[in-house]
Amino acid sequence: MRPSEIRELVRVQPPRIGRRAALDRCHDIDDLRAAARRVLPRPVFDYVDGGADEETTLAANRDTFRRTRFRPRVLRDVAEPDTSVRLFERRLPMPLGLAPTGYTRMVDAAGEPAVARAAAAHGLPYTLSTVGTSTIEQIAGTGHPDLWFQLYMLADQDRTDALVDRAAEAGYRVLEVAVDAPVAGHRGRDVRNGLTIPPRLTPRALLDIGLRPRYWTGQLRGEPLRVANLTGSGAATVAAINALFDPRVTWQNLERVRRRWPGTLLLKGPLGAADVCRAKESGVDGVHLSNHGGRQLDRGPGPLELLAAARAAAGADYPILLDSGIRHGMDVAAAVALGADACLIGRAYLYGLAAGGGPGVERALDLLTAQFRRTLQLLGVRTIAELRECEVHIDD
Numbered sequence: 153m154r155p156s157e158i159r160e161l162v163r164v165q166p167p168r169i170g171r172r173a174a175l176d177r178c179h180d181i182d183d184l185r186a187a188a189r190r191v192l193p194r195p196v197f198d199y200v201d202g203g204a205d206e207e208t209t210l211a212a213n214r215d216t217f218r219r220t221r222f223r224p225r226v227l228r229d230v231a232e233p234d235t236s237v238r239l240f241e242r243r244l245p246m247p248l249g250l251a252p253t254g255y256t257r258m259v260d261a262a263g264e265p266a267v268a269r270a271a272a273a274h275g276l277p278y279t280l281s282t283v284g285t286s287t288i289e290q291i292a293g294t295g296h297p298d299l300w301f302q303l304y305m306l307a308d309q310d311r312t313d314a315l316v317d318r319a320a321e322a323g324y325r326v327l328e329v330a331v332d333a334p335v336a337g338h339r340g341r342d343v344r345n346g347l348t349i350p351p352r353l354t355p356r357a358l359l360d361i362g363l364r365p366r367y368w369t370g371q372l373r374g375e376p377l378r379v380a381n382l383t384g385s386g387a388a389t390v391a392a393i394n395a396l397f398d399p400r401v402t403w404q405n406l407e408r409v410r411r412r413w414p415g416t417l418l419l420k421g422p423l424g425a426a427d428v429c430r431a432k433e434s435g436v437d438g439v440h441l442s443n444h445g446g447r448q449l450d451r452g453p454g455p456l457e458l459l460a461a462a463r464a465a466a467g468a469d470y471p472i473l474l475d476s477g478i479r480h481g482m483d484v485a486a487a488v489a490l491g492a493d494a495c496l497i498g499r500a501y502l503y504g505l506a507a508g509g510g511p512g513v514e515r516a517l518d519l520l521t522a523q524f525r526r527t528l529q530l531l532g533v534r535t536i537a538e539l540r541e542c543e544v545h546i547d548d
């Protein structure tokens with residue numbers, strides 16, 4: 153062997169460093185979660201990752217999806233599966249959307265605009281939260297053609313009406329009213345970590361600046377964190393923001409929103425059969441079954457459990473979306489096969505955002521898209537209609 157051949161064999165690849173290289177090394181959402189854990193200060197990682205009380209529901213959400221089992225078909229020419237689906241008069245490349253998450257700029261300074269742009273690049277809807285850190289108008293300014301707004305009904309009805317009107321004027325297509333938070337869930341990790349929003353520069357935080365300079369430089373250079381759509385309410389802390397929510401709201405409040413909102417209206421929460429029927433009667437256009445990713449009522453029902461009851465109550469044609477625990481394209485395939493029209497993700501994109509800003513969200517969406525397509529091919533499924541016929545059960 154000549155020396156040049158030996159050199160070729162033992163050539164050492166220089167290590168690739170930087171955010172982009174770190175993202176390329178993430179091959180599923182769990183990898184992005186591990187990357188997020190390295191990048192984020194502990195209280196911020198726990199804010200994203202944690203659940204309510206004993207985190208029983210948080211764990212059960214994943215456990216149930218892992219226990220789903222498919223029965224594939226073979227020899228069916230799956231070279232070009234059509235993964236697209238029609239949802240609320242738009243065609244999506246797969247049955248997936250991005251759920252609302254509060255205080256998103258705390259996770260990465262690029263915040264909601266970066267998430268909305270990544271969603272737009274993938275043709276998927278993006279939902280802005282009432283407690284987002286960007287305004288309704290800023291996100292409309294990204295040009296995303298399929299924006300949804302998540303509404304918490306506030307004690308101050310004029311303020312609630314104003315949010316509804318602003319979303320309509322800014323061209324949002326879907327309003328989803330979240331009804332799973334009459335009061336804030338007890339997130340033990342946040343309480344123990346002393347999480348404050350905006351974060352306080354405690355001695356521990358100052359120490360952390362040395363360990364995570366990229367995170368802190370982003371935060372300190374960016375706009376100060378604020379609950380952008382509720383400015384003027386005088387509420388700056390989480391406790392003060394929580395006090396704006398109204399535990400006395402009832403179906404009458406929802407019906408008032410229905411009369412005001414001209415577009416598609418969804419209801420988001422842990423909705424059982426009776427509530428799904430009531431939603432339909434109240435003129436709601438579809439339901440988004442959710443236990444808030446295990447962050448509100450602990451020991452509540454999981455999304456697949458809710459789905460079976462909701463589909464039986466709502467009938468075959470009523471739009472049913474779900475979230476809470478989606479971390480893989482297989483989860484989306486299982487949910488659709490079990491009767492959902494589409495799924496939403498929360499943490500899956502937040503881990504990506506933490507790990508790499510906008511490109512990190514794109515990485516998360518690329519992974520989920522590829523996983524979903526591959527799952528359909530391995531199932532011998534060529535269309536979403538065929539996926540709905542696919543046999544799936546949940547192992548005991």
Ligand SMILES: Cc1cc2nc3c(=O)[nH]c(=O)nc-3n(C[C@H](O)[C@H](O)[C@H](O)COP(=O)(O)O)c2cc1C
Binds near residue numbers: 281330502
């Ligand atoms: C950090 C974080 C913040 C959230 N903030 C909101 C919110 O402001 N409004 C809301 O309706 N849901 C909120 N959610 C719940 C999500 O919309 C979604 O239901 C949940 O994340 C789905 O579960 P998953 O994280 O397992 O995908 C939040 C979730 C997380 C993880």
